[in-house]
Amino acid sequence: MSVWEVRMSNSKGLPYFFNTETKQSVWDPPSELSKEEVENLPGAKEHLSSGAGGEGRPGQVRASHLLVKHSGSRRPSSWKEENITRSQDEAVEILRGYQEQIGGDTKKFAELAKEHSDCSSHAHGGDLGFFGRGQMQKPFEDAAFGLEPGQMSDIISTDSGVHLVLRTA
């Protein structure tokens, strides 16, 4: 029985991980847990988007993203860089570079997201699983729901940073 459980942050509309022993809350899946263990945590089925293999529910989309954070990001820290100080303009320039490399190649998208995305979903090639409206920050939701499956957005901005979004289902 894991000491971790998945809860929903109502203020942010995002799932987080709560340690019932230490009472610690973290956004990122605890690194000591495998993807399988994360998906079987109490609350995971209810709060985590259905990941690989899930069909999702009507009105849901599945998307991946490549996030570059900057100094103005809600949480200017990531698995890659503890203290992110780049400006938003620098973040956009970096993301433009990835956009050029990706072209329309979805395999390349996943490779670059895994290596460079400042989101903890990098470990899954940027895959966020299925989600419905009301779950993600609005600019991200609008971009994802405005794409056809297989289509990639231009650069969009949220409180988390700047993103490229790829709708996958």
Ligand SMILES: Cn1nc(-c2ccccc2)cc1C(=O)N[C@H](Cc1nc2ccccc2[nH]1)C(=O)O
């Ligand atoms: C919304 N979300 N899902 C995951 C996720 C999903 C599947 C597997 C692992 C992590 C991580 C996150 C998340 O909020 N990550 C944040 C960054 C971030 N901010 C976002 C805003 C909109 C969509 C995705 C976003 N990711 C972080 O790591 O600081």
